[in-house]
Every structure is written in structure tokens, then in C-alpha cells.
Amino acid sequence: MAIQVDKTHEDIAMIDCVFCKIAAGEIPTTIVAQNEFAVAFHDRSPQAPIHLLIIPREHIININDLTDLHNSIVVGMMQLVRQLAATYGNQVDKGFNLQINTGASAGQVVFHMHWHFLAGR
Numbered sequence: 003m004a005i006q007v008d009k010t011h012e013d014i015a016m017i018d019c020v021f022c023k024i025a026a027g028e029i030p031t032t033i034v035a036q037n038e039f040a041v042a043f044h045d046r047s048p049q050a051p052i053h054l055l056i057i058p059r060e061h062i063i064n065i066n067d068l069t070d071l072h073n074s075i076v077v078g079m080m081q082l083v084r085q086l087a088a089t090y091g092n093q094v095d096k097g098f099n100l101q102i103n104t105g106a107s108a109g110q111v112v113f114h115m116h117w118h119f120l121a122g123r
């Protein structure tokens with residue numbers, strides 16, 4: 003007899019989450035930087051000459067879903083941003099834009115937090 007497993011709404015979201023699969027290596031993607039907490043890779047529909055995404059390994063919906071328990075993850079993501087700036091930042095001063103769409107009303111399409119790193123000017 004199969005064991006009944008209760009799945010929360012969030013568990014179900016994670017099963018189908020494309021970014022969870024990328025973080026777990028289940029969807030092949032060229033990872034440009036990673037650490038214990040986060041992964042960075044090229045956006046499939048670039049909106050700038052350089053358009054990278056930084057995602058936490060853990061399924062977090064967006065900034066509004068963060069708690070103090072996620073502080074290490076946020077710091078880990080920011081460390082990746084600084085690492086990306088050194089390699090992919092604008093030629094003149096390593097500048098870049100960091101865009102974080104939070105919530106459907108603000109244009110968030112994938113509900114696994116992701117930060118857009120835009121550069122190449």
C-alpha cells in the first residue's frame with residue numbers, strides 16, 4: 003500500500019519549478035557562477051548584451067517571502083552579484099543594473115526568486 007504524502011501548495015510549486023530544476027542540475031544550463039547558496043546563469047531571452055539570472059538554490063517565491071532565516075542566502079546571492087560584476091560588468095567601471103521583479107503585478111513570471119543582472123554597455 004502506497005504511503006499517502008500530504009503536499010503543501012509550496013511543495014507542488016517546487017516540483018514544477020524550472021529554477022529548482024536548474025539549481026539541481028536537472029535542466030542543463032551553463033552556470034557562470036555558483037556558491038553554496040545560489041547559482042547564476044544566462045537568461046534565455048536576454049534583454050541586454052549581458053543578461054544573467056541569480057537564483058537561490060532554495061525555493062523562495064520572492065523578496066516578500068524572505069524571512070530572517072534567509073539572511074545567509076541573500077548574502078550568498080549578493081556575493082555572486084559582486085563576482086559577476088568583476089567579470090561581466092560594463093567595461094568602463096564594472097557597472098551593472100540589478101532588477102528584481104517581485105509579484106505578478108510587477109512582472110514576475112517565474113515564482114522562484116531571481117535577480118536580473120544586466121550589463122554590457
Ligand SMILES: [Zn+2]
Nearest residue numbers: 019022061114
Ligand atoms: Zn523553485
